[in-house]
Amino acid sequence: MSPSDETDYSLAAVNAALTPADKIQLFREMARIRAFENVAVQHYQAGRMGGFLILQVGQEAIPVAVRSLMGPDDHSICSLRGMGTAIVSGMSMREGMAELFGKATGCSKGKGGQFGFYAPQHRHWGGHGYAATQTALAAGLAFGLKYQGKTGAVFCFLGDGAVNQGTFHESLNLASLFSLPVIYLIENNGYAMGTSVKRSSAINGSLARRAAGYKIDWDLINGDSVYEIRAKLQPAIERAYHEHRPTVLELSTYRFEGFAIADANKFKYRTRLEVEDRQQNHDPLRLWAAQLESENLMDQEGLKRIKAAAFAEARAAAEFARTSPRLPPAAIMTDIYWEVDCATAAGSTGRHFFS
16 A cells, blocks of 8 residues: 555554554653653753753654554664653653663663663663664664564664664665564654755665665655554564565654754754744644544643643653762772673673683
8 A cells, every 4th residue: 555645644554453542642652752852951951961962852753653563572772862762662751861860760870871761671772872883783683583583673763864874784784685674764854963964965866765775675754644654664564574574764854953952053054944844834743633633532622631741740750860869989880791790700700602
C-alpha cells in the first residue's frame, strides 16, 4: 500500500488497528517529551545543570511512533538528540532529570548527563555523542538478535549530519552483507550542527537513496505525521523480522531550537521566519492534536489536561532531581569497567582469553 495523503495513511492496516485509547496515548507520550525538555531548559538556563542540553522539540512524533510499533525483542539506540527517545522507551522522568542534574539517582548515577540516557531494562541503548558511532553498535545488536534466533529488529536513530561519516557506510555494508535486522532512521532536520544539508551532503533527491548502493531498501517519510511514520515503518519491520534484512528510512523533520541550548547562532544559519513557520504549521503535537479532534477523540479541554499532567510530572521530576544527593568523590573510580566493579578474575589480572 502506498497512500498519498494523511487520510490514506490513517487507513493503513497498522493504523486502522489503533484504538482511541492508543491514539490518545500517542499524544500523551509526545506531550511528556515536550514537557520534560521544556522544564529541563528552565533549570539549565538557571545554572542548575552542566554539559550539553540537546533537545528533540519539534521531532517528538518520530520516537513516539517508532516505540508504538516495537515488539518484545526489539531494541533502540540513538544519537545525541535522544532524551525523548529514552523517556518514551520507559525511562522515568525522575531518572532522566536526575541524570541531567548530575545526581546519584540518575539513570547513570549522574555520571553521563545527557549522554548517559541508557535504559537497558527497556531495551534502549543510549544516546551517543560522536556522530554515527551508534550505527555500528546497532549493527552489532542486530547481529546478536540474529545469532540468538530471535524475531526482532534494532531501530537506530541518526541525524542528517551522521550520514557522511564513514562509520555509517561501514555499518550499511556489514548490515547488507550479513543480512542484519536493523532499521536506520535518518532524522533529517536540515541543519546537522548548523550547516544545511544542501551545503554538507551531495544528494540525489534524498540521503536515504545512498542505501541502494548497498542493496538495502529505503524510503522517505514525513516525520511530522504519526500515521505516515507508522504506515511506512511497518514494511521495514516485517523485512527485519522475516527476512533479516536492513532498511534505511529518511524522516523529514525540524528542530525548533538550535543544535544545543547553548547554540547562539540558531538564527544565523536559518531565518527566524523559517523557524516560526515550522512551529506554527509543522509542530507534530499540534498536528496530532488536530487529528484527534477531527476524529472526535479529544476536545481542547482534554488536550490541555494531558499537557498539564505532563508538565506536572516534569516539574515533580525536577524537584526530585534537585533534592537528590550527589555521589561521593570516590565514586569516580567505579562504573568504568564491569570486570573491576564485580571483582572478577579478569578484572584483577586484565586477562580474558589467555592464561
